[in-house]
Amino acid sequence: MAAYAKFFDPDGDRYGLPTWPFRMAPQEYATRRQLRALGLRPGGQPIAGQVLWRSRRRKTEAAYLFLIADAKPVRPMTPARWASVHGALRARRICRLCHTEREYEISRRLGACNICSPDDGYATAA
Numbered sequence: 001m002a003a004y005a006k007f008f009d010p011d012g013d014r015y016g017l018p019t020w021p022f023r024m025a026p027q028e029y030a031t032r033r034q035l036r037a038l039g040l041r042p043g044g045q046p047i048a049g050q051v052l053w054r055s056r057r058r059k060t061e062a063a064y065l066f067l068i069a070d071a072k073p074v075r076p077m078t079p080a081r082w083a084s085v086h087g088a089l090r091a092r093r094i095c096r097l098c099h100t101e102r103e104y105e106i107s108r109r110l111g112a113c114n115i116c117s118p119d120d121g122y123a124t125a126a
Contacts, residue, residue, distance in 0.1 A: 007052040015050070022053035029065035036074070043072030 009019040020026075029049050035041060049065040092105045095113035102113050110117045 012049075015052075017047060018049040020049065020051050022051055025049065025051050025065055028068055030068050030071075031063050031065060035066060035068070035071050038068070038071075039074055040068070040071035041074050042066045043070065045070045 007019055007021040008024070009015050012018045030038070030040075031051075032042065045066055047064045048067045048070075051063045051065060053061055055061045090101065093103070094101050095106055095116055097112045097116040100113065106113055107117075
């Protein structure tokens, strides 16, 4: 219970932002993911608050909150944006050595397709 008292600062005196413990933020605030689930985006508004909690590693974690009332609708995907996404995904499938498009994404660690790569990524037992 001490963690709840430590992270409860709705006026923002201690942390500079209104702060609540995990799962205790008011209903008018939402994280980016929660806004996205509602079909909204922050829309350039400043961070309105935060949720703080202790992770299992004893590290303080934060999730920033935005006001739902000030959020804007998500921009729709236009044909040009879809083409851009498909082009970026296609570029991940083209080998840098043989310039062949593969049916899988090329490993960034190997830098080449499975055929061109001298290292298959697995250590062999001697």
